Amino acid sequence: MKPSKNRLSSLAEDITIPEDAPFRARLHALFGQIEKEFELLYLENLTLQEKLDNCMNKDLICPYERSAGVIAAGGSIANPIGSSNTHNIALSSATQPNIVSAIQGHDDGDAAALGPIIGGGSGGGKGLKAKFTSSGGKVKASNKLKAQTSRIVSSFKAQTVVSQVTREFCGHKDGVWQVTAKVGQPIIGTASADHTACIWGIENGRCLLQYQGHAGSVNSVKFHQNRDLVLTGSGDATAHIWQAAVNWDSSKRGHSSEEELDDSDEQVEDRDRVDTLRTPLCEFTGPGGHSSVVVAADWLPSMDHRQIITGSWDRTAILWDVESREPIQTLTGHDHELTHVSAHTSQRLVVTASRDSTFRLWDFRYEIPAVSVFQGHTESVTSTVFARDDKVVSGSDDRTVKVWELRNMRSALATIRTDSSVNRLAVSNGGIIAIPHDNRQIRLFDLNGQRVARLPRTSRQGHRRMVSSVAWAEDPLLNCDLFSCGFDRRVFGWSIVLPKEN
Secondary structure (H helix, E strand, O other), rough: HHHHHHHHHHHHHHHOOOOOOOOOOOHHHHHHHHHHHHHHHHHHHHHHHHHHHHHHHHHHHHHHHHHHHHHHHOOOOOOOOOOOOOOOOOOOOOOHHHHHHHHHOOHHHHHHHHHHHHOOOHHHHHHHHHHHHOOOOHHHHHHHHHHHHHHHHHHHHOOOOOEEEEEEEOOOOEEEEEEEOOOOOOOOEEEOOOOOOEEEEOOOEEEEEEEEOOHHHHEEEEOOOOOEEEEEEEEOOEEEEEEOOOOHHHOOOOOOHHHHHHHHHHHHHHHHEEEEEOOEEEEOOOOOOOOOEEEEEEEEEOOOOOOEEEOOOOOOOOEEEEOOOOOEEOOOOOOOOOEEEEOOOOOOEEEEOOOOOOEEEEEEEOOOOEEEEEEOOOOEEEEEEEEEOOOEEEEEOOOOEEEEOEEOOOOOOEEEEEOOOEEEEEEEOOEEEEEEEEEOOOOEEEOOOOOEEEEOOOOOOOOOOOOHHHEEEEEEEOOOOEEEEEEEOOEEEEEEEEEOOO
């Protein structure tokens, strides 16, 4: 305790206090109490250390030293160990490491085999085995844990996912909020903060049509399931439906490097020219509409998809009639701004996500819509989408993704914990969840919460800023299974080969 007292004394001396300070005596008393506490802890530590050393010498070292001496001599054991209980043999510094290493090198089977040899009989073997089991439990547990970890790592190595970027779509002048794929056609759509939405040809990566009808950031884009129509939501508090009239002749206009040498300036300008559209077929605004940013919009399954759903920062979602362009019903209940809306592909079900850390399920299959509230996230819910087998998948800024069952909203079926905020995720028909992150990563999980893969991100491929959205292709489109977009203004098409199920 002398070093401790010296340190405390020097500490007290370093504090310059006036001689006439009224609290000087009190300060010295406090330092004295601290010294006493240190001394008591030091003595208690010494006592515990002595007890621990005695236990180790009695229960572990002595039996193994004696057995090692007999075995090393090469003779048979005539008398069992422990005929005298009054003496202990100390290990030499040269013998102890060898015995400890020999002990650590054996598992349960080795201990059972050594028992009869060392003990000279069944009784001695059982007693030694019991001692071995009690003293070497931590070693065995460590060995088992290492074996289990090795099996887990081996299973991951066997399930190799091959993924790489096969297409890149460049042309937006600001961050890209969302990407979506068209069923049955080799095109994708993107919504950008540069006030435009674009349709791209997957085959050559060219922009086939640019929509310029919004006066604010385009926050969402969705293709009509059967017709050449596109639905977009914008920061100008409106939603638009516009004609996706793609010029397929221009989309097939590829060129080789040899042809490029022969091209005139007029031919180059013609090839790089992008068709633009400024007038929507339908605009959803006005009385009864949204008073703030429309953050997302989707087609609601009905007769020829004649209804849409929109979500806004005004804390409401609105069900619209496409033909009359009038609101049918306003959905209220969220305490903060909405972040996402999504409709079921075949049933009249809608989920709305909000910054109030909840998402709600709206059931329009009945005359009076029913609503269910899902609580489970601790921060803003950034996206909710329907999955197969009546499941809903939600992502949040709390860095988790949760899988829910529509019939049980009390607790999640699976929780995926990540290291970054989750943005607009997507679920494939095969049940693979693609998760875009703020930290530029894209991860794949299944609906059971098991990790499948992490898409590569290097200086040559992958996003350089936040990944805002991902979208699966219903059928592989020209070697593209997944599409992603981010605030690096880039859109990627990924080829992903999942391992075959056994």
